[in-house]
Amino acid sequence: MEKQEFKAESKRLLEMMINSIYTQKEIFLRELLSNSSDAIDKLYYKALTDESVVFDQDSYYIKVVADKQGRTLTLTDTGIGMTKEDLENNLGTIAKSGSLAFKKDNASKDGHDIIGQFGVGFYSAFMVADVVTVISKALGSNEAYKWESTGADGYTIEPCEKDSVGTEVILSIKEDTEDDSYGEYLDDYRLKAIIRKYSDFIKYPIKMETTGKRLKEGSEDEFEDYQDEQVVNSMVPIWKKNKKELTAEDYEKFYNDKHYGFDKPIKHIHISVEGAVNYHSILFIPESIPFDFYSKEYEKGLELYANGVLIMDKCGDLLPDFFSFVKGMVDSEDLSLNISREMLQHDRQLKLIAKNIQSKIKGQLQSLLKDEREKYEVFYKSFGRQLKYGVYNDYGSHKDTLQDLLLFYSSKEKKLVTLEEYVSRMPEDQKYIYYASGETNERIDKLPQTEMVADKGYEILYFTDDIDEFAIKMIMSYKEKEFKSVSSGDLGIEAEETEKDVEDDSNNKELFAYMGSLLTGQVKHVKASKRLRTHPVCFSSDGEVTIEMEKILKSMPNNQDVKADKVLEINVNHTVFQSLKDSFEHDKDKLNLYTTLLYNQALLIEGLPLQDPVEFTNNICKIMV
């Protein structure tokens, strides 16, 4: 038997291949199973043009058998097989793909698509095997051949016996080392898991012979081993099925089988596109938040398949961050894979798919919002924050995509409303979209600052998420209506302007200036409030940073010391104001006490910490006695 050497280039390539192309050893099984599937496909093609070849789908399969004792893993297929020349050309020359040549000669028909294209996948077997033996008998040939190689050194070919047409690949699995436990590739459970992960949708049955234990017949405590043959893969990808034939349960089953989540998805989106790029996709909008969703550990992405073979677990490029909650998969035959199938060579196709997917998701969310509001609100409860982050991130560049998907609690409707709904019922004289920020709806309900706007009969949107105000700053205006915090200096309400301007009263001016001097460094100034109706005191903010924003920025890990310019507003129609005026004239000590008390009350209303709570309570006691 003559030993053939690999060509020099091939030798180097093989070494590179074995050691560096793939990041995961387990993919050898995907590569070999894809080869077997291609080989059966080729038979199918032959049958299309050659009457002497009968293709009976049921007789074609791939079988995987692990022999733990003999430490071999054998893959048998009933495909087209290889002649001696094929073995030499296709397995003896690295980077020569018989499959690619075949594909070029036979235009793909009827959805039977050949996977192989680079002519390297087979050699990934050497990542887990010392010796690879291939026994093959080609269609139309009476001879069978055995090809054998220990890797870079070369290979041998000799005639051998084989009854049926097809190929058998026998891997002598490497001994375990400290770093690698190659023995796992002889374990039935592990093999099944790898098959299901990558090759679940190979369209021919992948059978496995497994050993089970059962009670011996007639015995109550004696067990015996028995062999059982099982088809491991699902074969028909659900995404290639006709949508009309699929039920909601089918999609849910797929969602659960693929471990996209443990919940019941709120919505599925089944997309089949033929055009500049062809692809199928099934996407899910989950109901509940994955436990790590709002953490750094969460990795967004969709499963990416090329011709039904998994090539990437989580392809992040397929989803924008603001839709990172979406689960599912994309299968395309048009992807430019790189040699390891682990990365994509050009991302043009991927970008097209991603763009398309983004608009489909948005469309589905919009119709959910329109037609199934309750469901949308369940979704929004889980992922609304993510949408708002999406508005805020990237300098607001996605606001147009996302603003119509936002919901905020409304003071008047007592439920979540869209910006569109808010604007559509704004009275004519209302200039702004008003909002109030606070920890909960109940707390905002009681905020003194909302009095004037609410009295005017205007609706107020409640912001209870940290991100809300930041996101709104990015949107700036909706349908030409600007957003305005109820705590901002100028509320743009006519009543304000026509009201008797109490500040102009020179006595009051002096009083406020004096109070302001007592609070130097704590407030910008003290003024008569135009927004308070029944409450004595509140803060408003002058400028871009609101008090709520100050609180949020302060709570961030890098503790950004950005402060709102606070203005202490006093209700001059409240009886307490008379006390202030009296004490200004007759008892400055009392005024000092009242000023600090009012300032501290305003802090409490905002949920801001008091600088000296003990002093505050002592001061209250002072006025009690």
Ligand SMILES: Nc1ncnc2c1ncn2[C@@H]1O[C@H](COP(=O)(O)OP(=O)(O)OP(=O)(O)O)[C@@H](O)[C@H]1O
């Ligand atoms: N089980 C098989 N039955 C018949 N032919 C096979 C089998 N396995 C491999 N071949 C032949 O050997 C060639 C080389 O296989 P290899 O896996 O290295 O590359 P490929 O499948 O063509 O491409 P890729 O690197 O993209 O997987 C195949 O193109 C095919 O012609």
